[in-house]
Amino acid sequence: MALHKLKKEETLAMRKRLIGQSCRLFYSDDPIKIVRARGQYLFDENDKRYLDCISNVHHVGHCHPSITKVAAAQMELLNTNARFLHDNIVVYADRLAATLPDKLCVFYFVNSGSEANDLALRLARQYTQHEDVIVLDHAYHGHLTSLIDISPYKFRKLTGQKEWVHVAPLPDVYRGVYREDHPDPGQAYADTVKDLIEEVHRKGRKISAFFAESLPSVGGQIILPERYSPKVAEYVHSAGGVFVADEVQTGFGRVGGHFWGFQLQGEDFCPDIVTMGKPMGNGHPLACVATTVEIAGAFTANAVEYFNTFGGNPVSCAIGLAVLDVIETEDLRGNSMRVGAHLKDLLTKLQKQHQVIGDVRGVGLFVGVELVTDREKRTPATKTAAQVVKRLKEEDQICVSTDGPWDNVLKFKPPMCFSIENAELVVQCIDRILTDMAANDLKLDKEDI
Ligand SMILES: Cc1ncc(COP(=O)(O)O)c(C=O)c1O
Secondary structure, X not given: OOHHHOOHHHHHHHHHXXXXXOOXXXXXXXXXXXXXXXXXXXXXXXXXXXXXXXXXXXXXXXXXXXXXXXXXXXXXXOOXXXXXXXXXXXXXXXXXXXXXXXXXXXXXXXXXXXXXXXXHHHHHHHHHOOOEEEEEOOOOOOOOHHHHOOOHHHHOOOOOOOOOEEEEOOOOOOOOOOOOOOOOHHHHHHHHHHHHHXXXXXXXXXXXXXXXXXXXXXXXXXXXXXXXXXXXXXXXXXXXXXXXXXXXXXXXXXXXXXXXXXXXXXXXXXXXXXXXXXXHHEOEOOEEEEEOHHHHHHHHOOXXXXXXXXXXXXXXXXXXXXXXXXXXXXXXXXXXXXXXXXXXXXXXXXXXXXXXXXXXXXXXXXXXXXXXXXXXXXXXXXXXXXXXXXXXXXXXXXXXXXXXXXXXXXXXXXXXXXXXXXXXXXXXXHXXXXXXXXXXXXXXXXXXX
């Protein structure tokens, strides 16, 4: 039975009854029921087309025919767990190794970004024999208990901060403690980590790992200042810890000029562990941890087998290989650079016309537009951002969402086949909505000022 034969109201009622209500829907007041998708487009049950500006999971485009073909063929032939010798896992690991610095040459395949980060935590602790972790403020690293503990975005609303977790300021040069007028924000923010390490040592504790997204996304589409990560890595290493780059959102060429987000921090910067997920399988649950021979060796030395039933199975790895092929054959990194630059350029021009646009930032197809009620005070325009998202969906069938601690940053992380025309359409629509809101004096965030 095709599930979309249910009427939308029936699906909604069943969902309310059967699915845990903490699993929220996009546009919860009036959800969209998507029944098929292609490229950067989603289609509802009436075949109405929506432009997807947010799914960084369907990296090379929704339901890409090359991927579905490979997946079906491998599913028909064989799918086992990774305890049998098979070509796909090793060929895929080899292809991934070619995208990474030589040092990152041992791979563990898992099924989600959360599993990857949890394993990274285990690897770091086993290798360093230390317990404590430093994370960036507002970070999110996954939904497992261990990761809620290292995700200020979640633990602040739940059990609070564990004694082994230490929160460093988010290196946000628009809104953070050191801003764009600082002569060297990268160094200044790195020094906050150094101070934190000293504080941890004074408490008699030891750092196992520093975890950070290469471009903090939940934190508000943040671009780390130059030289931040190499400096932090230096401090973390001298404390005996390791640097974990969470590339779950940012890997696989999203930033265009580089395959990995961490490479924006310079050719000679190399994390000790890289975790990857979302875009890897183009929607198929596939994730991975890449690390060094030394760290992997320490993990092996505890003589406990690491077994993951689905991780690295032949179907997942065939899909992963097909995703890498499509990124190359369709020059999606080049597309990300060209379209991302055009999008940023158009949004920057829009900023000149609309006072509410406080900042436009991004690299490749990872772009954020921060809305503020007051450019001087940088007061978050949260309600305005929510209204823009709602109207884009209702009036233009464009799916955009918000991020950042105040949910006032419009985020763009579309499938990498996003086109110049798509970018132009989105910016025109945002312009129209903001112009209309200004003309009608819809100062939604008035009371927040
Ligand atoms: C940066 C980051 N790390 C880890 C995760 C967890 O990944 P998953 O939802 O696949 O478990 C997410 C998910 O949103 C994420 O954004």
